[in-house]
Amino acid sequence: MRARTWLAVPAVLLVTGCAEDTSEVEVPAVPPPVAEVAAASSGGACRLLDFAVIAEHTGGTFDVAAATDRGDTHTCVVRAQAAALPELTLSVTDTSIDAATFTADVQPRGAAKVTKLGKVAYRRTVSKTAKAGPVAEVGWLAGEDRLASLRWTTPPGTAAAEAEKATAKLVALAKVIDTRKL
Numbered sequence: 001m002r003a004r005t006w007l008a009v010p011a012v013l014l015v016t017g018c019a020e021d022t023s024e025v026e027v028p029a030v031p032p033p034v035a036e037v038a039a040a041s042s043g044g045a046c047r048l049l050d051f052a053v054i055a056e057h058t059g060g061t062f063d064v065a066a067a068t069d070r071g072d073t074h075t076c077v078v079r080a081q082a083a084a085l086p087e088l089t090l091s092v093t094d095t096s097i098d099a100a101t102f103t104a105d106v107q108p109r110g111a112a113k114v115t116k117l118g119k120v121a122y123r124r125t126v127s128k129t130a131k132a133g134p135v136a137e138v139g140w141l142a143g144e145d146r147l148a149s150l151r152w153t154t155p156p157g158t159a160a161a162e163a164e165k166a167t168a169k170l171v172a173l174a175k176v177i178d179t180r181k182l
Contacts, residue, residue: 037065038051039051039062039065042065042067043067044067044068045067045074046067046076046090047181048076048178048179048181048182049078051063053176054078058152058170059169060152061080062079063080064078064081074091074092074093075090075091075092076091077089083155085132085154085155085156086153086154087152088152089149089151089153090149090177092142092146092179092182094145096145097141102141102147106139106141106147107120108124111139112124114171117138118140118142118143119140119143120141121138121139121140121171122139123136123138123139123171125137125160125167127160128154128158128160133153133154133155133158133162134159134162135152135153136151136152136154136163137152138150138171138174140174142180144179146180148174152167152169
């Protein structure tokens with residue numbers, strides 16, 4: 001009889017363990033989607049940039065921005081989270097120089113002049129380095145005594161002609177940047 005009892009106990013336990021559980025299970029709420037953070041939220045010169053405006057003028061898609069302020073200079077770097085390059089850098093510095101001084105001391109030799117951008121402006125490309133492709137650059141003396149520059153650093157392997165095309169796009173972007181908002 002004892003053997004039958006010992007066999008009956010595991011059988012009862014197995015059957016009760018297979019019973020259907022009808023209690024409700026709480027499903028965790030789906031977290032809300034993360035909103036895109038505006039470049040301006042990084043402060044510094046990033047307050048002058050907007051990811052959508054950058055994309056509209058350059059075709060580049062960025063989603064990360066970082067800024068720094070040092071003295072009278074405000075800088076912003078934007079890039080895509082998934083890749084280090086391309087990278088766009090905006091620097092704005094308070095200055096007391098005039099257009100003649102800008103042309104003589106700031107504008108690099110061989111740079112092309114740009115019209116209808118600030119008091120005076122230039123554009124150029126800089127040769128590739130070991131870690132990056134060629135750089136497109138636009139610099140200008142803004143009307144409110146600010147020296148500004150945009151630099152587009154391309155990934156390694158980018159053709160110089162692509163960087164040259166990027167300078168025209170940077171000029172278009174520079175024309176919508178209002179450095180008075182710093």
